[in-house]
Each structure stands twice: as structure tokens, then as C-alpha cells.
Amino acid sequence: MGFARLKMPAIFHAVSNWHGPAGGIHHLVHAITRPLAAIPLVYVHAFGDGGGNHSTTDYWRGIVAVAVARAGGPKAILRVEIDSTPMPGGGRLDGCLLQVPRLLRRVGLPELPLRFFSHRDHRQRAASRTQNCYYSCNTSDDLAGLIHAFGRQREWHWVTWAGQYP
Numbered sequence: 001m002g003f004a005r006l007k008m009p010a011i012f013h014a015v016s017n018w019h020g021p022a023g024g025i026h027h028l029v030h031a032i033t034r035p036l037a038a039i040p041l042v043y044v045h046a047f048g049d050g051g052g053n054h055s056t057t058d059y060w061r062g063i064v065a066v067a068v069a070r071a072g073g074p075k076a077i078l079r080v081e082i083d084s085t086p087m088p089g090g091g092r093l094d095g096c097l098l099q100v101p102r103l104l105r106r107v108g109l110p111e112l113p114l115r116f117f118s119h120r121d122h123r124q125r126a127a128s129r130t131q132n133c134y135y136s137c138n139t140s141d142d143l144a145g146l147i148h149a150f151g152r153q154r155e156w157h158w159v160t161w162a163g164q165y166p
Contacts, residue, residue, distance in 0.1 A: 002155030003134055005117070009161065010038040015083045016158075018119035026119075028083045031071040041067035041080070065107040079113040080104060080139075085120050097146050101139040112139045117156060132156050 014028055029042040042063060071077055082100065096116075104112060118133045134156040137149035 002132075002157055004159045005134075005156050007158045007161040008038050010040070011081070011083065012158065012161070014040075015119060018083070018085050026083075026085045030081045030083075031068065031077045032079045032081060033071055033076045034078060036078075038081070039067075039071040041071065064103060068107050068109065074108040074112075077109065077112065079115065080109070081115045081117065083117045083119060086118060097150050098143060101137065101141060101146065104139045109139050113137075114139060 011028075011030055015026075018026055027042065028040065030038040031041050033039055068074060068077070084096075101114060104114070113136060115136050116134060120132075132155060133153040135149050135153045137146055141149065
């Protein structure tokens with residue numbers, strides 16, 4: 001059945017229509033904070049493929065520190081959740097798998113859980129039978145740990161919001 005993700009309104013309303021062809025690449029990064037809330041940190045929408053269109057762009061690098069402060073600073077953040085139309089790339093040293101944890105460490109989040117959620121249908125891949133995939137890692141993970149986490153992708157699905165977000 002996969003990971004049950006609560007339909008937190010701040011996240012669900014922003015990404016619920018990303019399941020089909022979304023016209024380019026979308027990334028939306030939220031800080032899950034104390035008290036439990038989802039604070040948007042970064043939104044990137046780009047057309048085309050390639051590293052310049054992903055969350056490792058200068059735009060993303062430039063606004064993360066300001067957004068972390070707006071979320072209440074590093075101590076207020078419980079974890080970061082990244083919603084993306086494609087699953088963040090895991091095969092290269094300049095891909096999101098390695099770059100996003102590194103960027104978050106640079107803005108004062110050295111030991112923070114991350115969750116990556118893909119909204120594209122992965123059943124079209126010969127080796128995949130799942131629609132939405134997700135994986136968890138930590139900003140402190142080394143390359144081997146990140147690659148291991150990426151290899152443990154699981155399916156996820158939305159469930160009814162009950163007013164609390166774990």
C-alpha cells in the first residue's frame with residue numbers, strides 16, 4: 001500500500017495537480033516546523049530537462065537561507081519535504097540527490113530529515129510498478145547513504161488530513 005501522506009492543506013493544494021504531465025519541471029520545498037506547520041521555502045518551475053532546470057540552480061541557492069529564517073530558523077524546522085514532478089536525479093554528483101542535502105547543510109541544517117516525493121507516474125518505467133515514489137534521507141548522509149536511500153524508493157498516497165502532521 002505504501003507510505004500514507006496526510007493531505008496537509010498547505011502542501012496538498014499546491015501540488016495535487018502534478019500527477020500528470022505538468023508542463024515542465026516543478027519543485028516545491030516545505031519546512032515542517034514546530035508548531036506543526038508547512039512553510040514554503042522554495043518553488044521552482046522550469047521548462048526542459050537538465051541540471052539548470054532543477055533545484056540546484058542559483059535561484060534556489062540564493063533564497064534558501066532567507067526562507068529558513070522566515071520559517072523560524074534552523075531550530076524550528078523538524079524536517080524538509082520536497083515535492084517534485086520527477087523523482088530527483090540520483091545518478092550524478094551534480095544531481096539533486098547530492099546537491100539538495102549539501103545546500104541545506106550550508107544554510108545551517110546539518111542534521112535534518114528530508115523526504116522527497118515524486119508526482120509523476122513511474123509505472124511507465126519497465127522496472128517500476130508504482131505511480132508516486134518517495135524516499136527519505138538526512139542532510140548529514142554521505143554519498144553512499146544518499147544512494148542507498150534513493151534505492152529504497154517506495155510508493156506513497158494521500159490520506160485524509162486530521163489536523164496533525166507527523
